[in-house]
Amino acid sequence: MIRNSAPAGQGLRVRRFGRVNWIGLWTLFLRDLLRDLDIWKITVAAPALQSLLFAFIFQLALGDVSLTMGGLDFNAFLVPGLVAYVVLERGFESTAYMMVYDKLEGMITDVIGAPVTPAEMTIGFALMAATSALITGMATWLVLLPFLASVPADPLMLVFFAVNGGAMLGMVGLAGGLWADKWDHITGVQTFIVVPALYMSGVFFSLDRLPNGIRAVAELNPAWYVIDGMRYGLTGTATADPSTGAIVVLAVNVVLWLICWRLFASGYKLKP
């Protein structure tokens, strides 16, 4: 028997909500964010430590040699690159692994069965990825303070690029997670596409180090605008004009949002 705690005479009723199911959206967002934070050692501490290791290694490999990169002292160049890399990678992992896990375990029905529209799902997942990425990015930035002890030059731009970068890779991860049928597929996407695309896009070196042909390709990579934009936010120096970068990143996110929305709406690999 279902216990009815509502006042006598009222009985159980279907919850009414307007155009947007705010509770559903908030629940979806929180559910996956808390799952990420529950394993903070893997999702927050490990990427921060990995970045610290990179900073140390470059420091030791350089020794006394002074190196200028993209108009900045090498450390000032490297730290924003590492923070941006962590933001982008975490954005991808948060949605991609969640989606593959839920699909393989059959838990995805909890999401599909809930009264959440495809648009709400896409927004919920993208915001979750952005928040998770922002938290890990903050932790990484704090850990790297000894290498770049300065107040962010443009905090607003920094947060704008971090949030949009996290959401961008979050939606890439979402599409990848929907496509993947097993772990092999999604780790393949990460190892062979996402990580190389990020590593070669101005995390560790400015693009003028690349041969001309490859450089032209690298400049088409939207992730490069995120990394360059975050570098501008932290140091005030960038290769591209930050407002151009902001427009590119926003445009890419709109397109990605439409793709993910379409995938959810059509039930691609989710519904029979």
Next chain:
Amino acid sequence: MMTDYPTPRRIGAVNWLGFWTLYLKEVRRFLNVFTQTVAAPVVTTLLFLAVFTLALGRAVEVVNGVPFAQFLAPGLVMMAMVQNAFANTSSSLVISKVQGNIVDVLMPPLSPAELTAGFALGGTTRGLIVGVVTVIGMSVFVDFSIQKPFFALFHAFAASLMLALLGMLGGIWSEKFDHIAAVTNFVITPLAFLSGTFYSITRLPEAFQTIAHFNPFFYMIDGFRYGFTGVSDTVPMLGVAVMAAVDVVLLLTAWRLFSIGYKLKP
């Protein structure tokens, strides 16, 4: 004498068939997902080579009289080998324990020594395969020359074996994936990164140089690099002795854990 009914197989001092079966199981386990276990580390290592030479190549031209790329490449190969040797045995044991199919390994007539050898050589094989493929991949970009083949081969084998054994100890100790992930992230990766893969330890402050001489990871990377470049940060034969001694101690430890059934048998 032939009988009509099946009789138990007679096993001599060593159950060769059982050992071989366990070894093959360990090797086929990773070859089955070779994109994750072989191709992925090779691509990641090549990326590291590209990133470091592009970022630092103009500023750091030579290390210890060796061009930077030729100095870096053996270190990266060693790093890939040890990380994968460790991953093979640790993941195999943890997955088996969590899923419960560890009994398939504990029930058969395999002695602790045979178990140790089967798992350890499985992990060593993965390390060596990753190493060979990485060297082949890198030789497209880096001028490899092998000055002292004995040292290169010895350290490739001894280091893979050492990390395979460490992976076994970690896998036996871990009760869930979190535990072994923590060991990988917070112990193995920092040791592999900071023990001279990317720089000569003469760059370190005096105190850290002394500490490095107590770190087996330093000897394996330095010794392996010596095999390629013929330049070493320490006495090469000392590295051989240290690695051999560490491997023997770890073999005995792993054998002992299997004998007493630590965290494996009730």
